[in-house]
Amino acid sequence: AGGHVAIAGGSQSGKSTLVRTLIGALALTHTPDEVQFYCLDFGGGGLAQFTGLPHVSGVAARLDPERVHRTVAEVMALLARREQFFVDHTLDSMASYRRRRAAGEFPDERHGDVFLVVDGWSTVRQDYDDLLAKFSEIATRGLNYGIHLIVTTARWVELSAQVRDQAATRLELRMGDPLDSEVDVRKARSVPRTGGRGLTSDSKLHFLAGLPRLDGGSSTDDLADGVGDLVTRIAAEWHGPCAPKVRMLPHRLPxxxxxxxxxxxxxxxxxxxxxxxxxxxxxxxxxxxxxxxxxxxxxxxxxxxxxxxxxxxxxxxxxxxxxxxxxxxxxxxxxxxxxxxxxxxxxxxxxxxxxxxxxxxxxxxxxxPGPDIAPARMxxxxxxxxxxxxxxxxxxxxxxxxxxxxxxxxxxxxxxxxxxxxxxxxxxxxxxxxxxxxxxxxxxxxxxxxxxxxxxxxxxxxxxxxxxxxxxxxxxxxx
Structure with a gap:
């Protein structure tokens, strides 16, 4: 209902941690058959630990352009296939697709709701500007077919117009410059310099984001251990098929x-x-x-x-x-x-x-050809x-x-x-x-x-x- 998700915040405000919290929450409440994640990890390696999560199709880092392009290509191909699939099966909405798929129809369809996660939008603008048009297309068409964006950015103005307009769910952590706030410039100055603190976009109230861990820990110093424990425990409880992995070009092609x-x-x-x-x-x-x-x-x-x-x-x-x-x-x-x-x-x-x-x-x-040669013979x-x-x-x-x-x-x-x-x-x-x-x-x-x-x-x-x-x-x- 909230459309795509956009998270904004200054350096060390907790953007990558909040993204991991969202992924962990969705993974805890949905099976790998219901939701899948395609991740672009441009924010410092925080998403790499989710590679072992059965819901995750792949994690691509900034220095792996081939995997980055293949990840986006897989999501774009899924969008095109699903658009035609809806026509072929007279589906009028994602709600109908979810309901009929849960009832046992479409056994060959391995994707449910798909989330393309981009942690570090500035990297897209600087190093992968050739993908901007595809992100815009996903932003404008994806929601109708169950394909969602989760993006993080340091400043709201960095987001392309299509992504910003379609991101109805906006989470604003402490901004590097309060003047960049889209919620409330005055209240943005009062947000503590503590990771995970921010303002809600609707009521302009302060919030504190949760940590992506199940081990009872409340510190970010050993957060990697907590995320690893989260991934291990979820993976141990799932015995069905995992999310389809991102396909890559072979290193050698006979x-x-x-x-x-x-x-x-x-x-x-x-x-x-x-x-x-x-x-x-x-x-x-x-x-x-x-x-x-x-x-x-x-x-x-x-x-x-x-x-x-x-x-x-x-x-x-x-x-x-x-x-x-x-x-x-x-x-x-x-x-x-x-x-x-x-x-x-x-x-x-x-x-x-x-x-x-x-x-x-x-x-x-x-x-x-001579002058007697008709165009059809050419x-x-x-x-x-x-x-x-x-x-x-x-x-x-x-x-x-x-x-x-x-x-x-x-x-x-x-x-x-x-x-x-x-x-x-x-x-x-x-x-x-x-x-x-x-x-x-x-x-x-x-x-x-x-x-x-x-x-x-x-x-x-x-x-x-x-x-x-x-x-x-x-x-x-x-x-």
């Missing part, structure tokens, strides 16, 4: 775990490149819709491995008569990636590259014969600098009709100097043709390379 390449119209191919962090579903690149691909990443970030994945997809999807591959590989790291029967060129020098590119350009000129690609040509370029920064006078220039005019002409370019380059390097002729032309890009591990100092995506240092294979 190619065999990905779907096989799928054929598309006109002899095209959809290729699964990896798993998406948001939904843990395959990430597909459709060469019939976007015929080319650009990959940018730091040394040892996985660029060459991605090219190997593309090469394996080509050989799995096509016969040697249907597709041919040209590998531009100055470092000779892709020598064994393409079987000889598919390979029509393995370029390791500039002179060899120019000769090969000129040959490809001549072949493509014979495939240009996607069928039935006015020319021969194999599709895949050009895989590794370490493009060694190939396409200005001193080389654009070795791929003969292909630039063919890029817009890449799929229709049977030309596909997959270009990987180093992240070092990418801010300048992306202005080189080939990469600029690919960008002008709306070519998708994968940004793997990249120094933040390079700045924004593709849209609003912030470069980040990532583990190998992540993008």
């Amino acid at each position: 190619v065999a775990d990905l779907p096989r390449p799928a054929p598309t119209e006109g002899g095209g191919m959809r290729l699964a490149l990896g798993l998406d962090q948001e939904a843990l579903e395959p990430v597909w690149h459709d060469f019939s819709r976007t015929p080319h691909l650009v990959v940018v990443g730091d040394t040892e970030s996985g660029k060459t491995n991605l090219l190997r994945r593309v090469a394996a997809g080509i050989t799995a999807r096509y016969t040697p008569l249907e597709a041919k591959v040209i590998v531009v590989d100055y470092r000779r790291e892709l020598v064994d990636a393409v079987p000889e029967e598919y390979r029509i060129g393995h370029v390791v020098s500039l002179d060899n590259l120019r000769e090969t590119v000129d040959g490809v350009a001549r072949a493509l000129r014979t495939r240009q 996607r069928r690609c039935d006015w020319w014969s021969g194999p599709r040509l895949f050009v895989l370029v590794d370490d493009y920064d060694m190939v396409g600098g200005p001193t080389f006078q654009g070795p791929f220039e003969p292909l630039l005019d063919h890029l817009p009709l890449g799929f229709e002409l049977g030309l596909h370019m997959v270009v990987a380059r180093s992240a070092m100097g990418a801010g300048r390097g992306l202005n080189e002729a080939l990469l600029r032309r690919l960008d002008e043709n709306n070519t998708p890009a994968l940004l793997m591990s990249c120094p933040p100092s390079e700045g924004h390379l593709f849209g609003n995506v912030k470069p980040r240092n990532l583990p190998p294979g992540r993008a």
Whole structure:
């Protein structure tokens, strides 16, 4: 009834302790089947002890951005699923969902009321501002589907407007500056400098928050022991299934775990490149819709491995008569990636590259559609014969600098009709100097043709390379 929960207070006012009290109280009065917690622990590690609580799906710390993003992604995915679930089962409210679920309906639904706990909102603003829109969406839509926010902040004005407006339950501890009080500036000055003391928002009366412990202790000096005892005793009394844990991307992803390449119209191919962090579903690149691909990443970030994945997809999807591959590989790291029967060129020098590119350009000129080719035939690609040509370029920064006078220039005019002409370019380059390097002729032309890009591990100092995506240092294979 009180909507989302927001707790404000100055340093050492007891915000993290009050959050733990709320979690402990809900865990004592509800089963792990009824409530679940997803926690972002940005307030000093106070929530880490709740990892062993059967109600807790996961606790993510500030220095673990992958787990932070996965935690929020899980809640967002649950919100989307539940919205559709309500439509499919003609549910008009969370009260109906709770009642029918308690009566034994929906046995496959493992979530009840879900609480996304954010202890330290300032960290969201400073380090995870890309998640602000998702928090706003949860704040505005979540309550209708049993998804709640519990957030702590040092100042009310730090909260985004959507979160602040939807947080009908507001608990104000002693503020660092009484002028920041939203309850009563004058009374805020009288709040003692004791942890857990604050003002109620409705009656403007003083309150003292309880401690999250069952052992009878009343001190905060050994609070960690009290919380540990609380978690242990609750866990010992519960013998059913625990809350679903936050799913994480695997550290290694065998190619065999990905779907096989799928054929598309006109002899095209959809290729699964990896798993998406948001939904843990395959990430597909459709060469019939976007015929080319650009990959940018730091040394040892996985660029060459991605090219190997593309090469394996080509050989799995096509016969040697249907597709041919040209590998531009100055470092000779892709020598064994393409079987000889598919390979029509393995370029390791500039002179060899120019000769090969000129040959490809001549072949493509014979495939240009004439005036008699109707638009409906363009996607069928039935006015020319021969194999599709895949050009895989590794370490493009060694190939396409200005001193080389654009070795791929003969292909630039063919890029817009890449799929229709049977030309596909997959270009990987180093992240070092990418801010300048992306202005080189080939990469600029690919960008002008709306070519998708994968940004793997990249120094933040390079700045924004593709849209609003912030470069980040990532583990190998992540993008």
